[in-house]
Every structure is written in C-alpha cells, then in structure tokens.
Amino acid sequence: MVEKREKSWQAGPLRIRVTLPGDEPAGPKERLTVDRIVDAAMSLMAEKGYDAVSMRSLAKELGTGPASLYAHVASKEEVDQLVLDRIGAELHVPAPDADHWDEQLRQVLRDMLALYRRHPGSARAAIGMIPTGMGALRTMEGMLAICDAGGISPQASAWFCDLAAAYVSAIAVEEAIWVQRDNTTASGDDPDHTALDEQLRALMESLPAAEFPLVTSRAGVMTAGDGDDRFEFGVAVLVAGLAAVSEKYR
Amino acid sequence: MVEKREKSWQAGPLRIRVTLPGDEPAGPKERLTVDRIVDAAMSLMAEKGYDAVSMRSLAKELGTGPASLYAHVASKEEVDQLVLDRIGAELHVPAPDADHWDEQLRQVLRDMLALYRRHPGSARAAIGMIPTGMGALRTMEGMLAICDAGGISPQASAWFCDLAAAYVSAIAVEEAIWVQRDNTTASGDDPDHTALDEQLRALMESLPAAEFPLVTSRAGVMTAGDGDDRFEFGVAVLVAGLAAVSEKYR
C-alpha cells in the first residue's frame, strides 16, 4: 500500500491540488511504543553511530515527527538510558571461580569494552549515568560475586564496580572520538593510531630536552602499543590494585 | 564614550530612523587575539561553567560576532584545547622523592581532580584530546620522574600517564554532570549525593533478592562514601596496581 501525499499551490484565485505518490510504502500506521523507539535507536546507531541518533532522526526512522516521541519518553536522555539498558543486557558475567577471580574480572572489563566497541559512541551516554538498568545491575551482581570469590572486601568490591565502569567507559569514549577523527578505521574495530602516534612521537622528540628530558628520550615508549595493549595494562593495574588495597577497605 | 546604534522601520513610504544609545560603553575597538579569546572563555567558564562557553557567548563577551573568531581559531575544538592548555599550566608536579613516590603520584592525581573542579565541566573537553599542551607535557614529565624514583619500569610509567589522566578526567566529567543535575551544590565543591544515594540505595534494596542477593544485601556499602572517598579508593587502586604490575612491563 502506498500512502498518498497532497500538495497545493495558490495560483491567483485558483488553488491547485496535486496528489503525489508517497516517498515510500507506509504500512498501517503503527502506534509508537518505547520499544519501537529503542529499536529505531539501536538500528540507527548500528548503521551510522551514536551521534546520528537524534530525536529527529529517530522520528524519521519511525515515520513520525520528533514531538511524538515525547509522549513516550521524557527526553533524549531517557532514550540514551534505554539504549544503554538494551546494550547492557548483552553483557554476560560468568559464575565465580575462586582460583581465577582476577582473570575473570579482567575478562569482564574486556567484554565491557568490546560491547561499547560494538555500539560505537554509546559510551558517551554511559558517563555520569547512574547504573539502574537491569543489565548494569546484573553485571554489578556478577562482579561482586567474583570479588567475593577472590576474598576482596565488600567495600572494595562495591567501589571497584564504579571504578571499573568509569575506566572502561572513559576508554570507550576516547576510542569513539579517535574513530571519528580517523575515518579510515572501520566502525567497531580497534582504532589505528599509526599516523597519529608518529606525529605525537615526533612532537615529543622535538621538545627542548633540558625541560623535558624524560618525555623526549622516551617518546618511543610513550607512543608504543595499540589501544588493546594500553587497555590491557589499565585492566592489569586495576585488578592488581584492587587485590593490593582490599584489606585497607574492610 | 557611548557607542550609538541605529534602528530603522518601514512605515508605508517612509523610513523611520532612530539613533539609540548603545547598551553599554564600547571602548576603542580592540583587535581580537587568541589570548583574548581564551581569556573570555576562562572568564565565562568561571562564571557560568563550561557549557556556557559557545562561539556565540564568546563573541558576545568580546563584543563581536561569532564568525570573527574563525580568523584566529579553526574551530570550537581548538578553543577547547587552548582552554585546557591554560588550565593545565596551573598544575604543579613536585620534584621526585624516592621514599614517597607513591604518595606523590596520588597527590598529583588529587591535584588534577581539584583542577578540574576549579573549572567545572572542562574535563569534558579533555576526554579524547591528545595531551600536546605545555601543561600536560610538563605534568607527564613530572610523573615520569616520580615513577622513575619509585623504580617503575619506563613502559609502565608511560602508560600510567594515560591511564591516570583518563581516570581523573572521567571522574571529573561524572562530577560535572552530577553538579548540573543537582543544582543545590555550589560550583567547584564536592557534589552532594545524599538524596541520590538514598534513592539508589532504596532501589537496590527493592530488587528481587533471588536474582540480586549481593546487590540487595549490600546496598548500603554500594552507596557508601562521598565523591572524595571513591576517588581516593580509585587513586589507591591505580598506584598500588602500578607498583604490582610494573615488572611485567619491563
């Protein structure tokens, strides 16, 4: 079924009416629901990235006007939260294993980053957002269990959930920004820093050695490693640090 | 000296001209410079926060139009970077002390956060930005020296600079967002989470215990502590973790 569109002009005393075929087939008009809005957001984000998800683009995707969305969601921020809940539901936290709790934690953080990579830019919405979605809460529950299996104190476990989430989302946001700047990298892949690293290294090496002896002599080390290397280092620091300070928070 | 403004209307065949006094005294027209732009940005941010710094608000502050700024800066992003450079110059890193290298690192991170707190919202611009300003480079040099004094490997030291900066700016961004949401907290102060924590705690306690045994029973621990407590935990984890994994990165 093709929906008709009417177009009209004023030509002197005459009003000209033309009935034009619609741009695209319009099925039976379906009522909006929150689920449909989130589906549209997920679809748009998969196709064009997080930045392309606006109230207008959502409305267009749903064949309506942006104002219609506000009957179902309070704000764009709520859409963002719903999207994050949807994404968070994809994360699976394994049952705790006391002999490998630390590797399990590291793997959860890797899985988190991978999740954000699969939904480019979505980490931006995660920053500053209170984790109240089911996905986030389940992840939290799983991480607490793993920490318990590793003998970590409850207070340290609790605060580690925040710390880890903040770190991973910060890295994911940085990666998303770099991907945008470096359009040669396919969405979802590890950003390619090669050209950027070379420039940064050259800049560091060109600084006055009297003022920056360490930065200039270590430009290579400063710019070594790709995103995964750096993330692995961060994850190793976080998990080892957790084990080291746990007793101070009992 | 008061600058005149002309205002005109069309009234039938007549054009009415009125000369009005200017809104405010306009001194001798001063040429724009990058420094003046950054000064204006710093002033606006101090008064109204980072979000209030737009090309239009800057132009207004400088008594010109937004398009004029583009003769001196390439983009808003460049303004952001210049502002961050200005801010970064405020950070002082102490000379290294081998006996207290760890506390020195922790103090640098605290000072970083304090800096961002003094410039609310500015951390947003820091995320994803390559640290090429003099302030950032000096901080890096200082941190490398402190890590050296503590016997940390060069590679671990190098990557720690990134990790620490990412963590601090993520926390600063979160705080800035919370400050915006909780308008009762004065700019620059530690955000007050009391009401929010209560709500979050109640939510956690209300979850189904069968599915969330740890979250529900530990709602109190999960929501304990203020921003500084959590930040101190994070800093302790980072520094202890660095010491623990350093040898693996030699």
Place this chain on the structure above:
DNA sequence: TCGGTTCTAGAACAGTGTTCGTGACTACGA
C-alpha cells in the same frame, strides 16, 4: 454516543558550530 484522556505531529522556539560573502584595513612592492 459522549466526554475525558492520551497520542500524534506540525510549527515554532532557543540554541549550537560553521560557512559564505562583503567591506574595511593593512602591508608590501613598484
């Protein structure tokens, strides 16, 4: 059927960063 409520959606608001085009000014070379 009728009335109240909710939904839909266009128009408009207030704002964002940026580009385009024009006039004024400045610097430089003949």
Place this chain on the structure above:
DNA sequence: TCGTAGTCACGAACACTGTTCTAGAACCGA
C-alpha cells in the same frame, strides 16, 4: 604615492540540536 593582495571583522544564512505549544485525531470507558 598608489595599486594590489591578503587578512580581519562580522552579518546573514545554513544545517542541525532538543524541546514546547497547540490543535486535531484516536482511544477508552461510562
């Protein structure tokens, strides 16, 4: 000194953002 090219200043306009207001349509229950 004059002419020309380059730079700066800046209004108008572009394309976009999230959101509100208002009117008509749709839905639902009595």
